Amino acid sequence: MVTLRIASDRLAMLIILGALCGTALTEETAKDSERLRVAELRATEDYMFAVFQPKAVLKKYLPGKEAKLRVSIYAGNTTDASPLAVEDISTPFFDIEDKTFEPYADYTMTVTHGNEIILEQHFKSSPGTPSEVAKVGWQMEDEEGSSRAILHWDAPESPRGPIDGYKISHCHRDVILVDERKTKESTLQCEAPKETRDTKIEIEVKQGTHYVTTIWAFNELRAEFGEAKGKRLLGQASVVTPSHNKIVSKGGNSAALVTLIVISVLLSLVIVGYAGYKYYRKNYN
Secondary structure (H helix, E strand, O other), rough: HHHHHHHHHHHHHHHHHHHHHHHHHHHHHHHHHOOOOOEEEEEOOOEEEEEEEEEHHHHHOOOOOOOEEEEEEEEOOOOOOOOEEEEOOOOOEEOOOOOOOOOOOOEEEEEEOEEEEEEEEEEEOOOOOOOOOOEEEEEEEEOOOEEEEEEEOOOHHHHHHHOOOOEEEEEEEHHHOOOOOOOEOOOOOOOOEEEEEEEEEEEEEEOOEEEEEEEEEEEEEEEHOOOOOOOOEOOOOOEEEEEEHOOOOOHHHHHHHHHHHHHHHHHHHHHHHHHHHHHHHHOOO
């Protein structure tokens, strides 16, 4: 009996808590329905538009054609400075085309009715097209006639967005020996483009081959910017054309240096010995 009473008390408590939570949620939902909200917003380098809802709230503040709401746009996440743009609207739609928004920058929008701020919305403008990548370089290392090359670069100096990745196109021409004095190049062959979020990529290379590698940084337009998903802005192309003929085998630099030193020493000994021999013949014979 005691166990049943405890269970009954717990059930009653849960029912009371559920009712309280339900009441609170209902009140919060009712409050939300009385607030002006942004249904859609997009800001690019050329224009900005926004759509407000719900209709019931708009009717409250815009009962007739003469009624107006004032929309103000500020740079950054504050309204302390003077607004960049101010427009009065009498419909759920707001748009401006004579202002330029910096790509991927923070802005604040307020909607006022008289002296009352009925909406304050922080947003970020859409990304733009990035500039070309910077400081492209190669690090190569031979191993038994074939190599792995590390192609590396720095992010664009003007990213104009978060830089969502890099696209790499890697093409090559083989150098064919026709005879002792003549060579020719094969048709340019390209691999399937690769993508990475890193600022380096490993590529297989080989001796006697010329390469043409192109790198693009890109930003993606997503729903959070009011854009269609999947649209991509490719930056300016950076083209690098290293010649693999210049690659020296691993350890080859040291070996070549030692060989050169040995040959130089032997040559010096021969020259000194020959000079001594001539001197001896001239003076003692």
